[in-house]
Amino acid sequence: MLSPRGYTFIGLNALRAFSIISLILVFASQIVTLVHDIQAVNRFQAGKATTTDDPSSNDYIIDSTVPNQPAGVFWAVLNWLLIIFQVIVLLLSELGWPAAFFARFFPVLGRDFGLGALGVIECLLGAAILSHHVDEFSLVAAFFLFAIGCLNILAGLLFRESAKLKRSITTWREHSQNVLPTHVAGSDEKERTAGFGFGRQGERAAGLKGYLISKPLESLPRFAPNHGGA
Template sequence: MLPPRAYTFIGLNGLRILSIIALLLVLSSNIVTLVHDVQSFDRFQAGKTAVSDAAATNTTAANILDSDYIIGSTIPNQAAGVFWAVLNRLLILFQVIILLLSEFGWPSAFFRRFFPVLGKDFGLGALGIIQCLLGAAILSHHVDRFSLVAAFFLFSIGCLNMLVGLIFRESAKSKRSITSWREHGKNALPTHVAGVNIRPVASAAPSFVSSVFKGDEKAPGEAKIGYGFGTAGERAAGLKGYLISKPIESLPRYAPKRSPSTA
């Protein structure tokens, strides 16, 4: 049976794999949408030129030219609409690439300095918020089915990342890190081998070992004898050559001097 930390490691890395898949799908779908938008804009410009060169225009062509969006694209039919549409797709691609690098954890020094919220010191909450924003930005436009599924999948993964970020907070990325798992495995000692418990059992050291390390030269069975501060202690001190003299009675310096009594 695996320890609880292993299940956390597997679950967080499973979520990371799903997040990488969702980001790759959004990356590819945005590239496809960008290509379709440019092609639709070229056809729109060609049709607009053909209509302007014709002597008369019918109602259908006029409605197509005056529509809110260019047909078959996400480009608004307004001034500099194609510029903002293409810029929007390029910014989404740039953000998706940054999130992909953040999921791989490379380069860590770059994220620690320029994007700290996507580095190792922060959790998955910020990553989930950005993923939800990207998914909502794509889903707010009329897109094809592939882009729709990819954006909805990314939005769902972003919600899961926000939930995991609230649960594990800043320790989420360290719990799913492979390098930290290896370092933890090096420091841990095996406890069972072939079903046998091999954990070390602490036992009390013999008394003579402690006496050796403490510098005590007495034998293990010899006990120290205390004589106290009474007559026995004074006699034992005298046998060893120590003389105990009775202190001279004196008053402290701060005591008031006694004046001689007058008869």
């Protein structure tokens, strides 16, 4: 039967696995959405968009998430590129590489911080995607990411800054290697007193522990021969 620490380790790593899967799905969906938007913009500019109304009167370019306004294409593409960049950063943070980079430039995503900040960013990304009219694949991926972000926020509140340490595989291996004791209780005491013997060092060590060593009285053996007799 696993210890509570084992269940915590498995649970946090399962959450990390789902987080990585959701980030990969969002990354793929944003690539697909970006390609579809660019194709729709090209059709719109070429006059191939099929609609009964004037294309310029629509709020969005047909079959896209691009707003039909000045610089709308630029901001739409920049939005998707920023989301893709943030997803890559979060994915690397979940993988824990490179740890030194995150510890120096993105401390909130590093090992010394919990999962709360990660969950907040995931929720923001999910909400940003869900606020647009997207296809079903992007919709499911964004909703999945938002749900995982909520779970990461909850895990961050429960475990605080020790969440990433509790799910670390390296820390788990080091703890497993240190389960068995490396020495027997009392062996240190024996090692410290083994070399004292009965000389001055032994007397000094006994005196430090409160023992008194007295010199035995000189006496003749009980059956010693009496030389003064006849």
